[in-house]
Structures are given as structure tokens and as C-alpha cells.
Amino acid sequence: MKISNDLERQLIEWRRDFHKYAEPGWTEFRTTAKIVEVLQGLGWEAVYGPDVHDAETRMGVPDSETLVAARERAVQHGANRELVEAMGDGFTGAVAILKTGRPGPVLGFRFDIDSNDLNESTSPEHRPTAEGFASVNQGAMHGCGHDGHAAMGLGLATVLAEHIDELTGTIKIFFQPAEEGVRGAHSMVAAGWMDDVDIFVATHLHSRLGLGNICVGSDRYLASTKFDVTFTGVGAHAGGDPQSGKNAMLAACAATTNMFAIARHSSGASRMNVGTLTSGEGRNVVPRSAFLQAECRGENSEINDYMFNRAKQVVSGAAEMFDVQYDIRLTGRAETAPPSPELLPFVHEEFAALHGVNQVTDSGGTTGSEDATAMMNRVKERGGLATYVSLGMDTQGGHHTESFDVSEEALRMGVEAEAQIVFEAPAFLESIGR
Numbered sequence: 001m002k003i004s005n006d007l008e009r010q011l012i013e014w015r016r017d018f019h020k021y022a023e024p025g026w027t028e029f030r031t032t033a034k035i036v037e038v039l040q041g042l043g044w045e046a047v048y049g050p051d052v053h054d055a056e057t058r059m060g061v062p063d064s065e066t067l068v069a070a071r072e073r074a075v076q077h078g079a080n081r082e083l084v085e086a087m088g089d090g091f092t093g094a095v096a097i098l099k100t101g102r103p104g105p106v107l108g109f110r111f112d113i114d115s116n117d118l119n120e121s122t123s124p125e126h127r128p129t130a131e132g133f134a135s136v137n138q139g140a141m142h143g144c145g146h147d148g149h150a151a152m153g154l155g156l157a158t159v160l161a162e163h164i165d166e167l168t169g170t171i172k173i174f175f176q177p178a179e180e181g182v183r184g185a186h187s188m189v190a191a192g193w194m195d196d197v198d199i200f201v202a203t204h205l206h207s208r209l210g211l212g213n214i215c216v217g218s219d220r221y222l223a224s225t226k227f228d229v230t231f232t233g234v235g236a237h238a239g240g241d242p243q244s245g246k247n248a249m250l251a252a253c254a255a256t257t258n259m260f261a262i263a264r265h266s267s268g269a270s271r272m273n274v275g276t277l278t279s280g281e282g283r284n285v286v287p288r289s290a291f292l293q294a295e296c297r298g299e300n301s302e303i304n305d306y307m308f309n310r311a312k313q314v315v316s317g318a319a320e321m322f323d324v325q326y327d328i329r330l331t332g333r334a335e336t337a338p339p340s341p342e343l344l345p346f347v348h349e350e351f352a353a354l355h356g357v358n359q360v361t362d363s364g365g366t367t368g369s370e371d372a373t374a375m376m377n378r379v380k381e382r383g384g385l386a387t388y389v390s391l392g393m394d395t396q397g398g399h400h401t402e403s404f405d406v407s408e409e410a411l412r413m414g415v416e417a418e419a420q421i422v423f424e425a426p427a428f429l430e431s432i433g434r
Contacts, residue, residue, distance in 0.1 A: 001420045002355070003412060007158060011411040014038075015151035016133040019406075021077050022115035022140040022147070025178030026061050026090035027070035030079040031113050031150060035094050035175050037080065038154050042161040044173075045097040049086040052093050054190035060183040060226070060331035061090050073137070093177035093184060095193055096157055097170065104169025104426050105198035108379070109418055110372050111153035112179035112204075116143040121402040128405060143404040145205035145393075148411055150175060152203065155415035160422060168426055172197065174375070181226050182334035185371035194378040198434070199343065199425055200386040202372035203414055206365070207399060209392030211407050212358035216347040217339040218365025218388040221373060222269065222297040223304035226332035229255065229315050233324035235281070235288035245286030246324050249279040252290035255318035259294060262310045268299030269367065270307050293331075297369055300336050337373035339387035340380060346428045347387055351417045356409070365390045368399075385434075389414075 021030050032048060039046040062070075067090050075081045093113065118141040120126070120134045128134040135141045153173050160171055174193065178184030194200065209215065231252050236245030256274045264270045272294075279290035296311055298304030312328060319326040344362045352360045365388070376386035393410040397403030 001159070001416050001423070003155070003159060003416055007155060008412050011151045011155045011415065012408045014154055015147050015406060015408060015411060018113070018147035018150050019128055019142045020133045020136055022135040022137050022142045023070065023074070024117055024140050025114040025180055025183055026092055027067065028092040028113050028177050029071050029074035029084045029087055030077050032087060032092045032094055032175070032177070033074065033079040033083040035113070035150060035154065036083055039094070039096045039157055042157055044157055044161065047095040047097065048083070050088060050091045052095055052191065053091055053187035055187070057187045057190040058183070059186065059333070060178065060181050064089065093188070094175045096173040096175065098160055098164065099170050100164055100167045102168040105429055106170045106172065106196045107422055107425055108172045108174060108194065108197040108200040109153070109156060110174045110176055110200070110202040110375055111149040112146045112176045112184070113150045114146055114178050114180055114184070115140045116180055116400055118143045118400070118402055123403070126403055126405070141402065143400050143402065144180070145399070145406050146179065148205050148406040149203065152411055152414040155411065156418050159415060159419040167422065171422060179371060181332040182224055182369055182371035183332040185374045186333070189374050189378045194375050195382055197379045198384045198429065200376060200379040200384060201347065201418060201421065202370070202375065202388045203418070204388070204390055205393050205406060205410055206390040207393055207395040208366060209390060211392055211394045211410060212356050213392035214351045214357060214359070215361045215364045215390040216351055216387060217344045217362040218390045219338050219363055220365045220367050221334070221336060221370045221388070222271065222299060222367055223301045223336045224295060224297040224334040224369035225304060225308040225330065226295045227308070228329045228331055229292050229294065230327045231290040231319060231324050232326070233288050233322065234286070236286040238284045238286050242286060247286050247322055248290040248324050249287035251318045251322040251324045251326070252277055252279055252292050254321060255315045256292060258314045258318065259311050262307060262314065265298065265303045265306055268303050270299070270303050271297035272307055272311065332371070334369040334371045335373045335377055337376040337386070337388070340385035342432055343385040343387050346424070347389065347421065350420045350424065351389070353420070354413050354417055356413065
């Protein structure tokens, strides 16, 4: 299927709008409001607010002060206040549902919508800066392509709404918040949205593949656990009364050093990183508290669990060594999820038919982590088929950098192929006896 030039221009307009008003995980109030308004205008059912998530399983939600400020900022940037208020304490994201009224499969597509915690480049060579759509929000930037994902989701919704009389079954499009930090998918899964899905496709733009190169079965994502550690000691005068203090900074430093020293697992790839460590009030004060943000990863869930369990032992030992208290808070997690092998030839064929495609592979991708794997695994557990598509593009800056930008030519490819998947899915499922 080929989309119109008008829709291709609209994809770019949506993408640049989302880019300009970048919002990190669980604060995507304006982004969600914009998505809901477009969906409702197209005739889709748009579920938003607390109904999208199981509240008890959300992870890494910002504090109330941050959420209040983010809601007000969204309204100042043009979001509908009623929609924003309906999202409450960070119940962002939306589930779009199109029921054709005719028997057929339930198809699901995931597009994440959150930004990174980055300050965007101000270089005149950076296209968003040069063309006036760089992020206006301090500390928030679309440095991974989720602005493009949100636009593709709306593009897919547009095409399907225009052709609803030719479709069967039900289509769901998941506009997922808080993918960064692998936080947002789990509460959508727990809310039951994936339980009736027959075919599920998650999509991500990837700069490393290059424009026109597509992996329809990304299978290298690592399992991961994200966690925060707070050490609490006792402050004291560093010169006059140091023996009365309990140094939380030393505990945090010991924990950091020794987490990096955890023996790697012989059964597969493993990772450990401490990304931030903050502590101290002044040069002559024994630090009474310390805070660090860390993560581990593994080629499979067992290796990741090994790394996390060892990290917890290291933290406990460091706290005991310096006689301080500690608290570990889980803020995100991701699983591994191999694509359904019987689905790959079908998805491969639809992407290979696109204009401008150079190469389509069924395996590969990158070694980051993704919480769409939780959605994939739930679909497969319930008897459905799932895969993860990496859509290649060109960009000067790498993912999660201040100079990242999206190849807007790739947006068309994602919409056209996934619309065709919707059209052809019933026949495909029948051909494999499902």
C-alpha cells in the first residue's frame, strides 16, 4: 500500500510537533492529548487515563511535584486541559481501538511516545535547531525516535480509518508511555490489553541499520533491571567530630566500585552500570545520604537475574561495612522475547515489497533493552504471534545523543508496511491454520 503525499507531509508535521514538545516518561500529557484528539477525529475509540494502566504495576513514576508541573506545562503548550486532567498522576499513553464489526483477528501495534532526559543540541548544523522544531522543554529531547513512532501510529490509524469498510476484526494501536527506563509496557500488559491479540508488532526506528534496511525479527534485546539505591547514614563535623558520622557516600562509592567488579556470566552477555551518584552537603560535613541510579542486563532473564541478585548483595555488604541503612527501589525491567518464527516470513514479505527498501533480515537488531518484550511475551503466552521490527534510517547523531534526528523518509515505510499487514493478516492466519 502506498500512502498519499498529503499523509506523508502530515507524518512529518506530527513528528516535528512531538519533537518540539518532548516529554519524558509518565509526563507525556501534551503528547497523549494530541494523539487522543487526532484519534477521536478519525473515528477511533481512544482509551486514555487510568483505564490504560494497572496502577499497582507502574514503575519509575515521578513525584507529585514533577507531575503537577508537567501537566501545567502541557496546557501552556496547547494541550486540552480536560484531557490532561483526566490523565491524573501520570496515567499517560493511549490505546486506540478500531472495531470493524466483521469477524476477524485482533491485531496490535506498539508505538512508544516518550522522550529522553537530554538537552538538545543548539548547533546550527542540527536540523531541528536550524528549522525551528528543537525541543522547547529543558532536559527533555526526542533522542531515540519516539516522536517518529507516535507519528507513525497516527499515520497507521489514518490509513485504516479511511479503509475500514475493507477490513475485518479489530485493530489496536498502543501509544505506550515511559519506554525509556523500560517502565511503561508492564502496566498496560497487567491491565489486560494484550490478552486477546492474535498478531502483535512493535516498531522502532534504528539509525545503525541505515535507511532502507529493515530487521523484521529483532532478537538481540537484553533482559534488564533498572534500580535506584539510597544510602542513609549520619552527618557529622568532618574535622571536629568525624567519629560520630556514618558516611553514606563511602558506602555508595564502595557499592559502585564493586558492582562494576561483579563477575560476568559464562553463559552469555551481561552488563552492569551505575549512571549517577549524588551525595554530600559540604567539604567539612560527613555525608549523611547518597543516591545512585544503576542498571544490569543479561542475554537472557536468568543472566540478568544473576547480575541483579549479585548487585543487591554488593549494596547490602557496602551498607554493612559503613554501618548505614539502604533502600533499593525497582524502577524498570525488561525481558527477552524471541519473535514468533512462523510470523516472520509474512512480515518480511510486507516490508520487502516497500519502495526504497534495500535489505530485509529476519534476525539481528541492537543489544539495548525494550519493554515491548513484555507485550510480546504476553501475546505469545495467550497463543498469539509477535515480533519486533527495527526500521533503518540515517542520522548524524546516534541514539540517546543531543544531536540525534530522524530520517523522515522512514516514517512512510513503517505506515505502508504495517497497513498492509492489517489487510493481509486474516488470509495469513488462515493459511497457517489459525
